[in-house]
Amino acid sequence: MVTYEEITRKGVGLLNEDAIISRPQANLYGVLDGVSSLVPYLNSKKETGGFIAANLVKNYFESVAELGSLADRLVEANDLLREQMILENIDLRKKDELWGAAAAIVRVQDDGVEFIQTGDCMILAVYDDDEVRPLTRRQVSHLEAPAFAKWQEGITKGLKSRKELHETIIETIKKNRYQSNTDGGYGVLNGEESAVRFFEYGKINLTCLKHILLLTDGMFWPSSIVMEQSSYWTAVAHKILNRGPHLYAQELIELEENDPECLAYARFKKSDDKTAVVINFSKIAP
Numbered sequence: 001m002v003t004y005e006e007i008t009r010k011g012v013g014l015l016n017e018d019a020i021i022s023r024p025q026a027n028l029y030g031v032l033d034g035v036s037s038l039v040p041y042l043n044s045k046k047e048t049g050g051f052i053a054a055n056l057v058k059n060y061f062e063s064v065a066e067l068g069s070l071a072d073r074l075v076e077a078n079d080l081l082r083e084q085m086i087l088e089n090i091d092l093r094k095k096d097e098l099w100g101a102a103a104a105i106v107r108v109q110d111d112g113v114e115f116i117q118t119g120d121c122m123i124l125a126v127y128d129d130d131e132v133r134p135l136t137r138r139q140v141s142h143l144e145a146p147a148f149a150k151w152q153e154g155i156t157k158g159l160k161s162r163k164e165l166h167e168t169i170i171e172t173i174k175k176n177r178y179q180s181n182t183d184g185g186y187g188v189l190n191g192e193e194s195a196v197r198f199f200e201y202g203k204i205n206l207t208c209l210k211h212i213l214l215l216t217d218g219m220f221w222p223s224s225i226v227m228e229q230s231s232y233w234t235a236v237a238h239k240i241l242n243r244g245p246h247l248y249a250q251e252l253i254e255l256e257e258n259d260p261e262c263l264a265y266a267r268f269k270k271s272d273d274k275t276a277v278v279i280n281f282s283k284i285a286p
Contacts, residue, residue, distance in 0.1 A: 049099030082191030
């Protein structure tokens with residue numbers, strides 16, 4: 001038997017650019033983190049590119065008649081996103097104009113859990129003995145590391161505001177955007193045909209499986225205050241399971257509210273959108 005709990009909370013942006021895929025009749029669940037263009041864009045409904053991208057993928061997965069393989073469906077969602085941008089006269093050659101979404105999607109089947117991911121959303125499997133098994137990795141972490149180092153350098157030099165610190169890394173952010181779906185870069189669903197090369201997907205069996213956690217990056221606890229003796233993802237998973245996703249998110253928001261200029265915990269915005277789905281597997285007694 002499968003049950004699930006979900007949460008999504010808007011960060012400091014104009015809209016919540018995260019979205020949840022919830023199709024329990026098909027045992028299909030997912031989280032999406034919209035990525036807006038660096039070139040400002042709003043449609044006639046005052047929707048950002050990240051909001052449009054995440055909700056386009058959500059609506060596609062929740063309505064498509066035949067699921068087939070998750071990889072095939074994600075290819076189709078990427079194609080739809082490209083078509084939507086063409087309709088809006090987005091120049092697909094300019095990566096800083098593209099809309100996108102990170103994704104983590106699972107489908108529970110009789111003999112296992114099929115999963116697919118791109119970007120920096122995470123999928124964590126938790127077993128009966130409390131082992132935490134990350135099924136994915138943050139595909140952007142190696143590119144963000146230099147930006148965070150520069151951010152910390154700015155703090156050391158005496159910069160006191162998030163605005164000042166952001167100005168020190170904006171060129172790095174722009175450079176990183178041009179590494180989407182390239183070798184040595186990162187995967188993201190943004191309409192580029194090469195996006196399919198960077199999907200990570202597979203299937204795990206159900207033996208001793210207790211939970212699956214799907215997380216957008218706004219739900220990641222600051223790594224600087226995770227106990228060193230703990231694996232980071234083990235600590236995050238158990239904190240979410242022990243607190244419950246709603247209380248966990250509230251505690252994280254309180255941390256961020258107490259550090260509005262992003263000086264104690266380096267991050268690019270005070271509070272990012274936060275989305276999680278926690279899937280629980282109940283064992284049927286023999």
